[in-house]
């Protein structure tokens with residue numbers, strides 16, 4: 005299955021606290037490995053790495069490989085749009101950043117209840133359709149983070165959309181908020197192919213508790229948890245591509261091996277993964293995918309996803325990890341607002357594709373991690 009796409013949103017960093025300090029040489033080496041193995045699908049977006057993902061794509065791919073050797077997708081950031089003319093400005097900026105005059109797949113980024121209204125009001129669907137007519141983009145579609153009934157409506161009202169990019173993984177498959185299965189089924193009903201994002205749920209599915217691992221070992225001994233997660237998405241016929249936001253060479257090597265060598269899941273294996281999801285649900289306190297969409301607008305510069313990740317570790321591994329986790333927390337608060345600095349403005353929640361009650365969760369983090377050691 006050559007369905008692996010390189011998501012350029014969690015690139016290797018020189019400084020783990022600064023998403024703009026991308027390790028460009030490491031990216032080039034990963035790109036070379038990816039291309040050598042016969043893969044060539046890259047996915048970027050305007051806000052990734054605070055605007056630098058598109059530029060790094062130009063350096064690592066566009067300037068180093070012939071145009072017909074790769075496929076690139078990019079996205080129109082609906083959340084930024086205030087006026088119609090901004091769409092053309094942003095599109096031109098994206099072409100400049102990518103160093104290209106043609107984008108293979110162009111999506112409306114993160115369609116949901118609020119952004120759908122914006123897209124309708126400003127004519128964003130019409131904008132991408134015209135770009136396709138003008139030969140500036142090859143295919144059009146949208147990424148989606150909302151409920152299945154809205155997806156059904158969008159696809160009914162915009163049959164011209166060719167693809168849907170969905171969050172699809174075994175933990176979200178039956179999740180009542182994400183509704184991955186229902187969204188997938190809606191896309192199929194409308195005859196659309198699906199691009200998958202977050203197959204490993206921002207890394208959440210890359211490590212499993214022992215009882216979950218044991219369940220899986222009996223089927224494919226040695227297959228990594230991330231490998232199982234990729235297969236859950238890639239095994240579906242209507243899934244055209246599975247994106248993975250790979251951050252280092254080792255992750256990429258593992259993913260490539262899975263996609264080259266593993267056959268699709270059997271029905272029994274899929275059922276077992278859904279059992280694993282039940283086990284995990286009891287242990288994951290905050291289902292954040294670390295997409296970082298919430299961070300840019302925070303007036304207190306709070307490291308929201310980093311705090312959620314620490315809190316999840318604490319919940320998962322128990323109170324004996326408190327010292328270790330709180331040391332990381334204290335380091336982060338040297339350069340960011342702490343969880344209790346939240347002023348409750350709600351700006352972050354408007355951008356969260358997982359619809360998390362971020363303020364409430366920050367309060368939990370503050371209670372757990374801002375106490376004195378005892």
Ligand code: SF4
Nearest residue numbers: 302346347349350352
């Ligand atoms: S609600 Fe809190 S965390 Fe969210 S943007 Fe406002 S200050 Fe930042």
Ligand code: SF4
Nearest residue numbers: 292293295296298356
């Ligand atoms: S809180 Fe929401 S927006 Fe922020 S990183 Fe997590 S999933 Fe993304």
